[in-house]
Amino acid sequence: MSRHFPHPGHRGGDPAATAAVTAAVAAYWDAAAPSFDDEPDHGLRAAPVRAAWARRLARWLPDAPADVLDVGCGTGSLSLLAARAGHRVTGVDLSPRMVARAREKAAAERVTAHFAVGDAQSPPTGGQRFDAVLARHLLWTLPDPAAALARWADRLRPGGRLVLVEGRWRQSARDAGSYVPGARALPWYGGVGAAELTAAVAPPAVRVRVVRLEDDTELWGGPVDDERYALLADI
Secondary structure, eight states: OOOOOOOOSOOOOOHHHHHHHHHHHHHHHHHHHHHHTTSHHHHOOSHHHHHHHHHHHHHHSOSSSOEEEEETOTTSHHHHHHHHTTOEEEEEESOHHHHHHHHHHHHHHTOOOEEEESOTTSOSOTTOOEEEEEEESOGGGOSOHHHHHHHHHHTEEEEEEEEEEEEEOHHHHHTGGGSOTTGGGSTTTTBOOHHHHHHHHTTTOSEEEEEEOTTOHHHHTSOOOSEEEEEEEEO
């Protein structure tokens, strides 16, 4: 059964324009892949940052072993943490170079996880169902986040959970010109606040919980000055 979410904003109906934006987004993240892990909360290279994310995932994800879909997985850092905790993990990202890097890291660390190139807004997982869908700092990049939320919910088993790590990005709002053309037209460009995302997932979620993350400096490798949170939505 399809789950329906309220639409956060006007998307526009031109498939060619949407395809062009999708191609530009893939190219942008392909170019970013070589340096992506340089950010403390991306590469999780520092032991305290890595341990902080592992602790959070242990609280947010179901008990292992569970089937976890990591959408917009980037270089796979959170996927690998979940896999090390005993979960069966599938990571999906639009950028082939991000996925290649995730596979390299999994092989180097001898961690079992499956990675696929595909649009996180409509993950190429066929009929497979999951116990949790994880997305971190992704919704702001999507042309139709409401459709993405519905598709992710459809991929959950009954009683499954959406784990959405989000926020409002002051830097992104200032630097629209550094992202893809037309970025300001994205419904949640610059991020989405906890109240707005809670309203968006309230139906059909049966339980929604927001965990504030601004003050957890270990997660980010230092202090942050914008809104950060995790929204846990049980479907």
